[in-house]
Amino acid sequence: MLFSRFFAHTSREVPSDAKIASHRLMLRSGMISQTASGIYCWLPLAVRILDKISQIICEEQDRIGANRVYFTTVQPADLWIESGRYAAYGKEMLRIKDRKDGDFLYSPTNEEQATDVFRKYVKSYRGLPVLLYQIHWKFRDEIRPRFGVMRGREFLMKDGYSFDISFEDATRTYEKVFKSYLTIFRRVGMLPIPVQADSGAIGGNMSHEFQILANTGESTIYYDKKLLEASDDELMTTFAVTDEKYDPQSVATQEKDLMISKGVEVGHVFHFGTKYSKAMNTFVLNEKGDKIFPEMGSYGIGVSRLVAAIIEASHDERGIIWPEAVAPFDVTILNLHVNNAICCEIAEDVYRAISASVRYEVLYDDRNITVGEKLMDADLIGVPWQVIVGSQKAQRGVVELKNRKSGEVKEMSPTEVIGRFMG
């Protein structure tokens, strides 16, 4: 990809009303463009990151037998009247009229529609378990959107819904998803802290939030120090709570070696039993012909928020530092002197060779701007590896390979660079 043809418009101006690093950096790197309060366009650089994260989520969800769908963003009010949430959800739900004056809404979550789809097709215990998920846009009319996409009104969310024949099966499903979530957050380069949570408006009896540590996080987390070394099995029960549930007087709290950190909630899993299956008269028959209301759970990952959370957890004063797994590009080639024949030849050779590889996505900076601006942009955008082609070193037949995270620079020949990324 040529940078001159790539729609990423960087800016040196620091947006005045962006208070946190991720918001500032997403605006400055040209990832997002605000169109209304809490509503953002996602530009090409950001889309590539959403896609990388989504791909990882899909791989891990498929691995536990989840089936991907697209529910609808616009839904009839009837579905929500049936579950009782049309009245209960309040002003956070964006309500819409169609041309026939029918009541609709823009979906904030999909327990109702998942249940509706399930009941249309599954009539027998033989059809269970079922785990459906999607990665799709949601709208919640937040009282106060803030921090860019961290708390937007429109946001991209992975949401999954499980149906099991018994509480025991549902618990096993919950554990499978729990572990799958740990894997997903680790694969995107983050350290997830699972905390015991309230199940809030969704209702229910078993719930964990997944937090990513970041100084600007909205949650304060109190957790047992041994959580940092606990196995995945132990993590479900290792002490960790947010400030809402933290009780300094309790015996459970006092016995722990407590750590206190700020975190960003990027995932939330719930088991809520038969709340929706009963409300929506959704049942299957067991082998004796008895009606069984499935035990349900729902599982969310804030994909768009995760992008901001990753930036909060991984940036420096120069810009974003993308973990390799979610980086919009793996390598950026900086031709510092586009009017210099040797630089162009070397840069083009490296670009053609690496671009031909299926393993690496390459951003080739062919813009005729000053050296300083080019290097600043590269650091701002935060691609993990920079191949820097400058005239002096090019004369000697070498280029620089710079790691964005460590700042380490190595001189090597173009052939060695190609080998490094092709091999």
Place this chain on the structure above:
RNA sequence: CGGAGCAUAGCUCAGUCUGGUAGAGCACAGCCUUCGGGAGGCUGGGGCCGGAGGUUCGAAUCCUCUUGCUCCGACCA
């Protein structure tokens, strides 16, 4: 929903108090000089100052209403 601000060029902002022909930097376009750490020079295009009403000889500036956005709080994934 309570409290506080802001709205002037694509962006960041000055000008508003004290009414008198619309400004800067960056960005953009052209030319030239540059070319290894956010370059310099010259030239140019671009805004009836969020909207409506009012006061006035005259309103970006004063008054009223309105819309949008931001921040603090409560709420929330």
